[in-house]
Amino acid sequence: MGIxxxxxxxxxxxxxxxxxxxxxxxxxxEALQEAFAAALEQWPAAGTPANPVxxxxxxxxxxxxxxxxxxxxxxxxxDQIAREVELSAPRLDPQSAHDEETPVPEDRLSLIFTCCHPxxxxxxxxxxxxxxxxxxxxxxxxxxxxxxxxxMAQRLVRAKSKIRAARIPYQVPRAExxxxxxxxxxxxxxxxxxxxxxxxxxDRLVRHELCEQAIRLGRMLVELLPIYxxxxxxxxxxxxxxxxxxxxxxxxxxxxxxxxxxxARWDRAQIDEGAALVEAALSExxxxxxxxxxQAAIAALHAQAPTAADTDWAQIAALYGVLARVxxxxxxxxxxxxxxxxxxxxxxxxxxxxxLSLDGGLAGYHLLPAARAELLRRLGRRDEAARSYRQxxxxxxxxxxRKHLEKRLREVTTS
Amino acid sequence: xRYILLIYRDDKWWDGLSVQDRGKIFQxxxxxxxxxxxxxxxxxxxxxxxxxxxxxxxxxxGKALLTDGPFAETKEQLAxxxxxxxxxxDEALAFATRHPLVKAGLSIEVRPVRVGPPK
Numbered sequence: 001m002g003i004x005x006x007x008x009x010x011x012x013x014x015x016x017x018x019x020x021x022x023x024x025x026x027x028x029x030e031a032l033q034e035a036f037a038a039a040l041e042q043w044p045a046a047g048t049p050a051n052p053v054x055x056x057x058x059x060x061x062x063x064x065x066x067x068x069x070x071x072x073x074x075x076x077x078x079d080q081i082a083r084e085v086e087l088s089a090p091r092l093d094p095q096s097a098h099d100e101e102t103p104v105p106e107d108r109l110s111l112i113f114t115c116c117h118p119x120x121x122x123x124x125x126x127x128x129x130x131x132x133x134x135x136x137x138x139x140x141x142x143x144x145x146x147x148x149x150x151x152m153a154q155r156l157v158r159a160k161s162k163i164r165a166a167r168i169p170y171q172v173p174r175a176e177x178x179x180x181x182x183x184x185x186x187x188x189x190x191x192x193x194x195x196x197x198x199x200x201x202x203d204r205l206v207r208h209e210l211c212e213q214a215i216r217l218g219r220m221l222v223e224l225l226p227i228y229x230x231x232x233x234x235x236x237x238x239x240x241x242x243x244x245x246x247x248x249x250x251x252x253x254x255x256x257x258x259x260x261x262x263x264a265r266w267d268r269a270q271i272d273e274g275a276a277l278v279e280a281a282l283s284e285x286x287x288x289x290x291x292x293x294x295q296a297a298i299a300a301l302h303a304q305a306p307t308a309a310d311t312d313w314a315q316i317a318a319l320y321g322v323l324a325r326v327x328x329x330x331x332x333x334x335x336x337x338x339x340x341x342x343x344x345x346x347x348x349x350x351x352x353x354x355x356l357s358l359d360g361g362l363a364g365y366h367l368l369p370a371a372r373a374e375l376l377r378r379l380g381r382r383d384e385a386a387r388s389y390r391q392x393x394x395x396x397x398x399x400x401x402r403k404h405l406e407k408r409l410r411e412v413t414t415s
Numbered sequence: 416x417r418y419i420l421l422i423y424r425d426d427k428w429w430d431g432l433s434v435q436d437r438g439k440i441f442q443x444x445x446x447x448x449x450x451x452x453x454x455x456x457x458x459x460x461x462x463x464x465x466x467x468x469x470x471x472x473x474x475x476x477g478k479a480l481l482t483d484g485p486f487a488e489t490k491e492q493l494a495x496x497x498x499x500x501x502x503x504x505d506e507a508l509a510f511a512t513r514h515p516l517v518k519a520g521l522s523i524e525v526r527p528v529r530v531g532p533p534k
Binding site for chain 2: 117119165166167168169173177
């Protein structure tokens with residue numbers, strides 16, 4: 001394996017282990033950069049070491065110790081000298097046969113719980129997770145979130161200094177706190193995914209990288225926390241959405257609705273994997289299914305329907321009903337209304353949508369009038385549909401969706 | 416590592432409570448904190464007199480300027496502080512999260528105490 005592949009595949013693993021050994025994110029990041037630089041210099045001539053990851057950890061650690069020693073000489077700071085002595089002392093974990101430089105899965109888990117600590121702002125959690133576990137550069141993260149690079153750099157610096165100064169721990173939370181903290185981690189992973197999946201603006205390559213990163217993090221959670229059902233649901237949900245990636249936009253970049261997408265081009269392997277994970281998440285004994293598993297189950301029904309007409313809308317409406325109970329949000333209610341309309345008659349959906357309008361929780365949300373317009377269009381009530389499309393157009397912010405709504409409006413206003 | 420817990424409350428809300436209710440909230444807080452003293456977690460703390468008793472000192476044109484009132488007018492006012500010794504932020508947050516004052520509707524800002532000169 002080449003150095004670049006190792007960088008991409010193992011950056012987070014190596015960094016997490018270095019953070020455990022060095023006790024500081026910045027120090028570990030610098031050490032890892034230096035270790036990779038040393039690898040680029042030495043490997044081509046000396047050959048790739050038998051265990052490249054262990055080599056990088058060990059080299060990074062020594063680079064960090066050198067760095068601390070230099071700093072200690074320059075500044076004569078007692079605490080740094082003490083830390084350096086502590087770091088350079090050979091330590092073997094008596095609990096295990098492994099030497100402490102061997103990356104253990106728990107390192108990455110500790111790191112993601114540090115990055116997604118609720119004492120950090122959500123945007124900082126997202127950036128820090130992508131930077132440390134994903135190995136994305138500050139510039140790449142800035143580009144993905146349409147933020148100027150110095151702003152993103154500042155966000156990362158502030159988060160890391162808070163971790164250091166307030167001593168946010170680098171550890172997997174204890175069992176009683178784990179479920180709640182895991183929730184926060186999953187929110188971050190899904191945010192990363194959605195940021196990439198929204199694919200409505202910005203650099204498409206960078207955005208796809210976000211989806212891949214989120215899926216990789218989801219896999220890590222499933223692998224390292226196998227007794228929890230919700231990470232399986234989350235991973236399934238991301239895989240199932242991502243399986244349609246190639247068909248969501250047409251050649252000119254216009255939105256293609258689910259029912260019009262070319263199902264032959266959906267990623268079958270990903271759908272199968274997602275569906276199996278849904279099964280596993282739902283069959284977890286004794287616990288009611290969580291919101292990710294339920295959304296994934298819905299996505300699986302869509303993905304597995306051979307044609308749009310074969311979609312099991314009754315089952316989907318029922319799942320939205322369950323989801324509305326465990327995760328009662330107006331957006332879930334909106335989706336439920338659409339599913340009910342598709343399952344048991346378009347007219348049945350209209351009063352549900354009207355009730356949502358009166359409720360006011362979705363005021364300003366373009367998909368509410370857009371859903372209403374769509375039902376009216378299918379019912380052949382063109383004038384009313386046009387009125388709703390215009391309402392939706394007044395609210396929509398995303399250009400891809402705007403173009404789609406404008407196309408529909410033209411369809412119902414021209415004969 | 417030491418953390419200071421800065422306790423904030425809406426004085427209007429507090430003034431609206433009966434003397435008995437205020438006494439009960441205070442008593443619960445004292446008992447809770449004292450329960451952590453032997454463990455070395457609770458290091459001490461005090462309630463503060465209301466902000467109407469505050470005086471702020473600033474320098475203006477080379478002279479000390481005294482103003483009646485708090486440094487900043489805020490919706491919630493500083494009502495007391497507590498010092499804790501904790502292994503890390505999670506331990507300090509666990510102490511704050513279960514604090515009876517939080518349950519009673521007050522807010523706690525948790526701040527690490529800096530050791531040594533400013534960095």
